[in-house]
Amino acid sequence: xxxxxxxxxxxxxRALARAITLVESSLEDHRRExxxxxxxxxxxxxxxxxxxxxxxxxxxxxxxxxxxxxxxTRAGHRVAVLAVDPSSxxxxxxxxxxKTRMEELARDRRAFIRPSPSKGTLGGVARRxxxxxxxxxxxxxxxxxxxxxxxxxxxxxxxxxxxxxxxxIAPAGGDELQGIKRGVMExxxxxxxxxxxGELLGTAEVAQADYAAALRLMRPKYDVWTPEVLLxxxxxxxxxxxxxxxxxxxRRALEESGDLLRNRExxxxxxxxxxxxxxxxxxxxNAREVSxxxxxxxxxxxxxxxxxxxxxxxLLRAFDPESVTWVD
Amino acid sequence: xxxxxxxxxxxxxRALARAITLVESSLEDHRRExxxxxxxxxxxxxxxxxxxxxxxxxxxxxxxxxxxxxxxTRAGHRVAVLAVDPSSxxxxxxxxxxKTRMEELARDRRAFIRPSPSKGTLGGVARRxxxxxxxxxxxxxxxxxxxxxxxxxxxxxxxxxxxxxxxxIAPAGGDELQGIKRGVMExxxxxxxxxxxGELLGTAEVAQADYAAALRLMRPKYDVWTPEVLLxxxxxxxxxxxxxxxxxxxRRALEESGDLLRNRExxxxxxxxxxxxxxxxxxxxNAREVSxxxxxxxxxxxxxxxxxxxxxxxLLRAFDPESVTWVD
Numbered sequence: 001x002x003x004x005x006x007x008x009x010x011x012x013x014r015a016l017a018r019a020i021t022l023v024e025s026s027l028e029d030h031r032r033e034x035x036x037x038x039x040x041x042x043x044x045x046x047x048x049x050x051x052x053x054x055x056x057x058x059x060x061x062x063x064x065x066x067x068x069x070x071x072x073t074r075a076g077h078r079v080a081v082l083a084v085d086p087s088s089x090x091x092x093x094x095x096x097x098x099k100t101r102m103e104e105l106a107r108d109r110r111a112f113i114r115p116s117p118s119k120g121t122l123g124g125v126a127r128r129x130x131x132x133x134x135x136x137x138x139x140x141x142x143x144x145x146x147x148x149x150x151x152x153x154x155x156x157x158x159x160x161x162x163x164x165x166x167x168x169i170a171p172a173g174g175d176e177l178q179g180i181k182r183g184v185m186e187x188x189x190x191x192x193x194x195x196x197x198g199e200l201l202g203t204a205e206v207a208q209a210d211y212a213a214a215l216r217l218m219r220p221k222y223d224v225w226t227p228e229v230l231l232x233x234x235x236x237x238x239x240x241x242x243x244x245x246x247x248x249x250x251r252r253a254l255e256e257s258g259d260l261l262r263n264r265e266x267x268x269x270x271x272x273x274x275x276x277x278x279x280x281x282x283x284x285x286n287a288r289e290v291s292x293x294x295x296x297x298x299x300x301x302x303x304x305x306x307x308x309x310x311x312x313x314x315l316l317r318a319f320d321p322e323s324v325t326w327v328d
Numbered sequence: 329x330x331x332x333x334x335x336x337x338x339x340x341x342r343a344l345a346r347a348i349t350l351v352e353s354s355l356e357d358h359r360r361e362x363x364x365x366x367x368x369x370x371x372x373x374x375x376x377x378x379x380x381x382x383x384x385x386x387x388x389x390x391x392x393x394x395x396x397x398x399x400x401t402r403a404g405h406r407v408a409v410l411a412v413d414p415s416s417x418x419x420x421x422x423x424x425x426x427k428t429r430m431e432e433l434a435r436d437r438r439a440f441i442r443p444s445p446s447k448g449t450l451g452g453v454a455r456r457x458x459x460x461x462x463x464x465x466x467x468x469x470x471x472x473x474x475x476x477x478x479x480x481x482x483x484x485x486x487x488x489x490x491x492x493x494x495x496x497i498a499p500a501g502g503d504e505l506q507g508i509k510r511g512v513m514e515x516x517x518x519x520x521x522x523x524x525x526g527e528l529l530g531t532a533e534v535a536q537a538d539y540a541a542a543l544r545l546m547r548p549k550y551d552v553w554t555p556e557v558l559l560x561x562x563x564x565x566x567x568x569x570x571x572x573x574x575x576x577x578x579r580r581a582l583e584e585s586g587d588l589l590r591n592r593e594x595x596x597x598x599x600x601x602x603x604x605x606x607x608x609x610x611x612x613x614n615a616r617e618v619s620x621x622x623x624x625x626x627x628x629x630x631x632x633x634x635x636x637x638x639x640x641x642x643l644l645r646a647f648d649p650e651s652v653t654w655v656d
Contacts, residue, residue, distance in 0.1 A: 038637075038638070039635070046632060134635070185545070186513075210545060214541070217513070217542045218513065269626060271636035272637075273640075280608040301600050302593040302596060302597060304373070307462070308455075308603060309599075309603055310366070310367065311600040312607065316607060
């Protein structure tokens, strides 16, 4: 294990890929190896700027990340790009799976691109991504970008992984503006109106003003940071540096106020508890009696034949603690 | 138990109060009685219009509910007012505790006011309120208003209790507008700018326009309903009927589209699972070994001395399933 840890430290890309495969594995002994590896490298982690980037399909996440990543590697940064894609959980497919979506960055020796794990629950996928992030930090990547396509609760999971959460939106007006998923605005530290070029520039500026106004109606996440709305064009590589500058200003403000540290502590505890909950619930669901009862209980609760509390009671009573196995 | 159920049906206020005290009790045998009672009355539940009303302290929730409630009872409705107040969990205090806050409604024979249970976790408080709501429905109240002061996750819990979620805001301009808690706008089916009278009318109209614009930026919760922003003055009893009219239009739209039923089914299942999770976690926390380990594990996870996954492992390993007791 120390061997692999050393190879990672030395910047060996194959070792890095192998280590991530290890933390992504759900086999019990891989899990043990992974835990040992993580314990080993933990002192080397935490040093990166962790940026989450979210946006609906078609908004141009890949081209934006390609533009941002290339800018950063040219400036001497080492950039890891990870992904949380709950749809891959179902489809087996995976965003970033097709590296040609980020041709330039994929060829960049200072960049490392890793698709979303395509097995497990969202919680499982996000946990593996979190651990992949730690491995990348140990490998010396000082910027970790976590991409997510806005499905289900994935934005919340990713926001809980990173220091700064960036929401990409398309330039649009009127009804099209209703594109932003409820709950996402509240997570945004930074909103970027992408594709702000050519004919769309005017529309983009209107969207910028609208979102800035909307954000002013909400209590900011931090006393020391008010979310900003910026314009960018990945195609013409305009405004990308400004986005990064905002990320840095955001980080500096949170560092000085102590929010960055508090966030990471809160995130770590939240992750521990969500994993505890998920595995407890998994153990319950997998208990033979419970899985036998579940369809009937869910049907009764759905139709109102029994109260949610009574339903919970029935499941918990059927839960034979003997049969507990802490599966992922 | 059938006795109490019959008394509730007959509209006996004392029986209603007694039944709610029963569902609020955490004593094991009270719990059993409560479950029996709920099973007994379940066929009589579900008939009310369930309205959640949220707003920060000082926005005028009580006077608004008093105005709305009185309007409804005059129109022949029977109105129950319940509350979810997580702060009461800590302080032992409780909103609606002081009925003089709703003098008129408190004297109204067609209204029933119940303070927030002041024991248990938010989940526990919300669950008891949910069951109190069912009891009120069985007692023939056709409108149930659930008030919450915006603390922690209480809005989310209440939104998961009701059919329509109303957010009260104060008329304000500029920076004051940043008063609305992030995440609340996302829950709103209806936003009411309260205190829209006298000198504040102009400011209220500006706030109305601002919030309407902000809501247009977010994808609506339903295809069949776009959140509305209305003006009201509880003091002058203006705009109250319009708020109720919107609640009714909202309900009708959701009924026709089938969203109302789907919501309630989804809510019931979500409640069952959150109760299962809460009680599983409670059992874990209360296991002797775990409670002994917990401080050290949380400290290690917080400081990064171990990963959240490793922390979760340590807790789950220390969890002696033998010692499971499904405490609330």
